[in-house]
Amino acid sequence: MTLKLTCPNCGPRYTTEFWFGGEPVPRATPAAPGVDALRADFERVWLRTNVAGVQSERWFHHAGCRRWLVTERDTRTNVFHGHG
Amino acid sequence: MPGLLSRDVHLPERTLASHYDVIVIGGGGHGLATAYYLAKDHGVRNVAVLERSYIGSGGTGRNTTVLRANYKTPETIKFYKASFDLYRTLSAELDYHTLRSERGLLWMAHSEAQANSQRERALQNQVYDVDTVYLNAAEVHEVCPQLDMSCGGRRPIWGAAYHLPGGIIRHDAVVWGYATAASRLGVQVHQGVPVTGMVMEKGRCTGVRTPSGVISAGAVVSAVGGYVTQITDMVGLKIPIITHPLQAFVTQSYQPVLDRVVASADLHIYVSQSARGEMLVGAEIDPYTSYSTRSTFTFAASTAARAIDLFPFMAKLRLLRQWTGICDMTPDYSPLLGPTPIDGFYLSTGWGTWGFKAIPIGGKAMAELVATKRVPEIIAPLGLDRFALDRCVSERASAGTH
Numbered sequence: 001m002t003l004k005l006t007c008p009n010c011g012p013r014y015t016t017e018f019w020f021g022g023e024p025v026p027r028a029t030p031a032a033p034g035v036d037a038l039r040a041d042f043e044r045v046w047l048r049t050n051v052a053g054v055q056s057e058r059w060f061h062h063a064g065c066r067r068w069l070v071t072e073r074d075t076r077t078n079v080f081h082g083h084g
Numbered sequence: 085m086p087g088l089l090s091r092d093v094h095l096p097e098r099t100l101a102s103h104y105d106v107i108v109i110g111g112g113g114h115g116l117a118t119a120y121y122l123a124k125d126h127g128v129r130n131v132a133v134l135e136r137s138y139i140g141s142g143g144t145g146r147n148t149t150v151l152r153a154n155y156k157t158p159e160t161i162k163f164y165k166a167s168f169d170l171y172r173t174l175s176a177e178l179d180y181h182t183l184r185s186e187r188g189l190l191w192m193a194h195s196e197a198q199a200n201s202q203r204e205r206a207l208q209n210q211v212y213d214v215d216t217v218y219l220n221a222a223e224v225h226e227v228c229p230q231l232d233m234s235c236g237g238r239r240p241i242w243g244a245a246y247h248l249p250g251g252i253i254r255h256d257a258v259v260w261g262y263a264t265a266a267s268r269l270g271v272q273v274h275q276g277v278p279v280t281g282m283v284m285e286k287g288r289c290t291g292v293r294t295p296s297g298v299i300s301a302g303a304v305v306s307a308v309g310g311y312v313t314q315i316t317d318m319v320g321l322k323i324p325i326i327t328h329p330l331q332a333f334v335t336q337s338y339q340p341v342l343d344r345v346v347a348s349a350d351l352h353i354y355v356s357q358s359a360r361g362e363m364l365v366g367a368e369i370d371p372y373t374s375y376s377t378r379s380t381f382t383f384a385a386s387t388a389a390r391a392i393d394l395f396p397f398m399a400k401l402r403l404l405r406q407w408t409g410i411c412d413m414t415p416d417y418s419p420l421l422g423p424t425p426i427d428g429f430y431l432s433t434g435w436g437t438w439g440f441k442a443i444p445i446g447g448k449a450m451a452e453l454v455a456t457k458r459v460p461e462i463i464a465p466l467g468l469d470r471f472a473l474d475r476c477v478s479e480r481a482s483a484g485t486h
């Protein structure tokens with residue numbers, strides 16, 4: 001089974017047309033350099049929910065409209081909600 | 085010690101107690117090895133391994149069994165070499181035949197840049213007494229004449245880092261060897277017991293919840309592979325792990341034709357032939373995070389095409405079986421093990437696509453940590469604090485996917 005994802009611009013396509021962008025990363029809030037800033041960066045860049053359930057995530061349609069889309073997918077079954 | 089033919093390889097049935105000195109969550113290689121070394125090295129025998137399914141049902145029973153120590157950073161070369169050396173004597177240690185076989189592992193380069201990087205890797209390995217040499221294309225052909233040196237005309241082979249002792253082993257034997265040896269020493273291995281919650285008292289972890297009730301423990305070790313986030317969520321700890329599936333397939337059995345293990349940096353695949361003749365092919369992780377162990381046709385098709393580029397004779401073989409396991413991936417592709425900010429709660433994770441070869445040392449080091457409350461030197465660089473301190477142990481290229 002190859003996953004299918006519905007692009008709001010292009011319609012249903014195989015996920016092999018997309019790059020997976022993972023869970024959305026919060027925007028950086030500038031902090032003074034130092035250990036606290038390193039910790040804040042670490043948390044922002046690397047800590048994810050990694051949920052076994054419905055996950056909000058980004059995909060980039062590189063072989064189509066070349067736009068990012070945000071969708072929801074159940075990581076236990078790979079069934080897309082949202083745009084899926 | 086019972087004789088060869090009379091040896092009882094079944095796990096004795098035991099009733100769950102209400103307290104253990106140590107509870108290990110997860111009956112994969114790491115959980116079972118941790119329990120074994122707790123009993124063997126430290127005399128801590130009041131230990132239970134709680135496995136929600138059957139032992140070896142996770143990555144340990146689904147992996148492609150490549151054993152090697154040819155990593156790139158000083159920290160990890162030492163770590164994986166220590167594990168490799170423990171694997172060498174494991175059959176005797178556990179009184180269980182593990183069918184280990186040293187094959188010679190080629191890690192191929194298909195460009196000048198890759199050739200330089202494999203040369204560097206061979207030299208770095210030699211510094212730490214790991215037997216890896218660089219071979220040019222002619223030498224690669226000599227060591228493995230079955231290879232198409234042009235790789236389907238698209239990616240000529242420049243050379244390879246040749247890791248002489250690299251090889252394979254029987255994964256189920258590692259699981260059952262540790263499980264039976266641990267239970268001979270008094271460890272209880274409980275299958276079909278899921279951990280559904282953790283007991284916390286004043287910020288300290290003091291036990292686990294199961295469908296048959298609360299079980300208290302002096303220490304709790306989480307060794308649940310790709311499911312680790314479900315356990316850390318229960319204690320309110322955030323860790324930098326995402327879970328990706330990894331697939332593999334085997335062909336039907338054929339006569340022995342390939343005695344090397346062959347990996348390609350460019351094609352992102354690796355191939356070996358199992359003891360019963362199946363050609364075993366592994367490749368990169370699925371590109372999205374998931375807990376689903378359903379295999380995909382995309383993987384079979386694209387991986388088979390690349391395998392045929394390396395070994396044209398494989399075009400005539402039939403695919404027999406394909407499967408998927410889920411992997412606890414770290415940002416730097418190195419393991420994540422040690423104590424946590426939560427008293428009484430220890431983590432053995434970050435084994436990703438590379439952790440089977442690390443089972444003996446991972447188990448031994450975790451056992452020492454739990455028994456002595458001191459972090460063994462060999463795992464000190466692999467703790468949770470490294471990420472925020474910007475001390476990653478970057479191994480993406482060498483971890484590969486095996």
Ligand SMILES: Cc1cc2nc3c(=O)[nH]c(=O)nc-3n(C[C@H](O)[C@H](O)[C@H](O)COP(=O)(O)OP(=O)(O)OC[C@H]3O[C@@H](n4cnc5c(N)ncnc54)[C@H](O)[C@@H]3O)c2cc1C
Pocket residue numbers: 109110111112113114115134135136137138139140141142143144145146147148149150151277278279280307308309310311314330331332366407408409410411432433435436437438439440441442485486
């Ligand atoms: C296809 C594939 C190929 C691979 N190839 C290689 C290779 O060649 N070389 C290599 O070194 N590594 C390889 N790996 C990686 C290796 O398999 C893993 O890193 C390793 O097996 C992890 O072992 P573990 O004991 O930590 O976890 P696992 O073996 O996954 O065991 C975890 C156990 O925990 C149990 N569990 C989960 N949640 C709970 C709960 N709540 N309560 C109770 N029990 C629970 C699970 O049922 C499971 O049995 C590969 C992985 C895959 C999927």
Ligand SMILES: [Zn+2]
Pocket residue numbers: 007008009010011061064065066067
């Ligand atoms: Zn599109």
